[in-house]
Amino acid sequence: MKMSVLVLDDAQINVTLLCLLLKKIDQCEAVSFVEPESALNWCNSHVPDLVMVDYMMPMMDGVEFIRRFRLLPGCHDIPVLMITANSELELRYQALDVGANDFLIKPIDKIEFLARTKNMLALRESQRFLQDRASWLAVEVKKATTEIRARERETIFRLSKAADSRDPETGAHILRMANYSRIIAEHLGLSEEEQQLLLEAAPMHDLGKVGIPDSILLKPGKLTADEFEIMKRHARMGYDILAGSASEMLQAGAQIALSHHEKYDGTGYPEGLKGEEISLFARIVAVADVFDALTSERPYKAAWDVHDALTFLKEGAGKHFDPLCINAFIAGWEQVLEIRNRYRDETTGSGVLS
Numbered sequence: 066m067k068m069s070v071l072v073l074d075d076a077q078i079n080v081t082l083l084c085l086l087l088k089k090i091d092q093c094e095a096v097s098f099v100e101p102e103s104a105l106n107w108c109n110s111h112v113p114d115l116v117m118v119d120y121m122m123p124m125m126d127g128v129e130f131i132r133r134f135r136l137l138p139g140c141h142d143i144p145v146l147m148i149t150a151n152s153e154l155e156l157r158y159q160a161l162d163v164g165a166n167d168f169l170i171k172p173i174d175k176i177e178f179l180a181r182t183k184n185m186l187a188l189r190e191s192q193r194f195l196q197d198r199a200s201w202l203a204v205e206v207k208k209a210t211t212e213i214r215a216r217e218r219e220t221i222f223r224l225s226k227a228a229d230s231r232d233p234e235t236g237a238h239i240l241r242m243a244n245y246s247r248i249i250a251e252h253l254g255l256s257e258e259e260q261q262l263l264l265e266a267a268p269m270h271d272l273g274k275v276g277i278p279d280s281i282l283l284k285p286g287k288l289t290a291d292e293f294e295i296m297k298r299h300a301r302m303g304y305d306i307l308a309g310s311a312s313e314m315l316q317a318g319a320q321i322a323l324s325h326h327e328k329y330d331g332t333g334y335p336e337g338l339k340g341e342e343i344s345l346f347a348r349i350v351a352v353a354d355v356f357d358a359l360t361s362e363r364p365y366k367a368a369w370d371v372h373d374a375l376t377f378l379k380e381g382a383g384k385h386f387d388p389l390c391i392n393a394f395i396a397g398w399e400q401v402l403e404i405r406n407r408y409r410d411e412t413t414g415s416g417v418l419s
Contacts, residue, residue, distance in 0.1 A: 066193075068186050071113040072097040073104045073130065074148070075122040083117060083148075086178055093186065101125040105133055112139040114189045115182070117169075120149035120156065128156075132163040142192060144185040148173070217314060218265050238357055240408040243267040245353035246346075248400045252393035253349070262317055267350050269318030270325045273303030300326050300335045317346055325350045328385045340387075348387040352378060352394050355385075356401075361410065371402070 072083045072095050084095040096113065098104035101122060116134065120127035127147050134140055147160050150171040157168060166188075167181055247264040255263070274282060277299050281292045288296060303322030307315045324338060324347035331339030359374040369377075375395070382388040394401065 067092050067094050068114040068189065069094050069096055069111070070115045070117060070182070070186075071104060071108070072117045073099075073101060073122075073127075074119040075099050075124075076119075079119065082173070083178075086173075086175060087182070089179060090182060090186070093182075101130045104130070105137070108134060108137050108140060113143060114193075115185050116143060116145045117182075118145065118147055120147055120151060120160070128159050128163055128165075131160065131165055135164045144188050146181060146185055214314075217312065221265065221269060221314065221318070237408045237410045238361060239268040241404055242270075242350070242353040242357045244404045244408070245356060245394070245401055246349050248397035248404070249349045249352060249390055249393045252396040253345075253389065262314065263346055263349065265314050266317035266321055266346065267353070269303065269307060269315075270321050270350050270354060271299060271303065272306055272318070272322055273299035273301065275306075276302040297326070297334045300324070320344045321347050321350050323347070325354060327351070329382075329387050330384045333385075343387075348390050349393075352386050352390045355381075356394070360405070371405070 070087055070093060072080055072087070074080045074083070077099055080097045080099060084097055087093050087095045096107065096111075098107065101124060116131075118127045118130050122130075125133075127149065131145055131147070134143075134145070141164075144166045145164060146167050146169060147165045148169045148171065149156065152170055157165075160168070167185060169178060169181060243264050246267040247260050250260045250263050277296060281288065281295055284292070300323055304319050307319035307322060310316060310319070321344070323335070324343050327333035327336065327338045327343045327347060328351075329340060329343070329348070331337055333343075356374055356378060359369040359377060360371055362368040375398075378386060378391055378394065382391040
């Protein structure tokens with residue numbers, strides 16, 4: 066791989082001499098300038114592998130050039146060799162302070178020049194290797210993390226589907242409500258990362274139903290007061306199953322499981338939270354879950370028309386639901402209808418990505 070060396074000296078004869086010496090180094094390509102400003106302009110769009118700069122220049126001395134060079138993107142750690150006829154320590158201190166790595170004293174000794182230049186280029190080659198290695202590792206870590214996250218997502222989805230299988234709902238229900246949740250999050254202005262997290266965590270909202278007796282969970286008619294008290298326990302059960310995990314996805318799922326039956330006016334359960342005391346993810350899922358429950362057919366009820374269900378949500382804004390979440394749901398109405406059509410009750414899938 067060729068290495069580019071920027072040579073800067075206001076005397077053309079010195080530039081020519083340095084470029085001739087650089088030709089003796091394999092894979093070394095010189096880029097020369099006699100004006101500091103021109104050299105800096107070139108460095109704005111090119112990053113050299115080594116800089117050789119003379120100290121004594123009329124418009125801008127070598128110390129100032131190095132200071133400005135170090136401020137350019139990608140140039141903070143490029144090796145810099147200062148060439149000077151002045152061996153005073155104070156000058157060297159100044160040059161080192163702004164980022165010089167080594168020095169050559171005029172008149173230049175050919176052997177010393179080649180040795181110091183090769184050392185600087187070897188340093189740069191090591192930097193390149195470490196940068197390439199770091200980039201490769203970053204790609205591999207991202208790939209591995211993506212694979213782990215995908216397996217975690219599929220496991221959670223299947224567990225959530227298993228919990229749903231005990232309910233008169235279908236696997237398509239959790240696909241729809243999770244994607245409805247993501248749509249609401251999008252129109253609330255949440256980041257792509259937050260939208261994805263919600264999409265993956267929302268299916269865990271009813272995981273606690275695994276602890277509810279079938280006689281109550283599958284009862285076709287209205288629950289008695291005592292039965293409803295038992296049914297309400299699924300929120301806390303879901304939280305207890307998921308809480309304490311190091312997984313961000315499970316942490317989000319725990320909060321959703323606990324609070325998705327809370328109501329904006331404080332009349333929900335299990336804690337009677339009100340307004341923004343309820344986690345945002347839970348407020349979002351409450352809208353998505355109720356809409357899908359209303360518009361889905363069950364053994365004990367017919368499916369509502371989508372517009373009737375939307376009217377119900379609007380009427381519940383500020384009481385059952387967060388008004389901002391309702392507005393976001395309405396803003397994404399076309400997307401909602403597309404998701405509803407895509408994931409019908411006969412849908413069988415292993416993921417929740419829309």
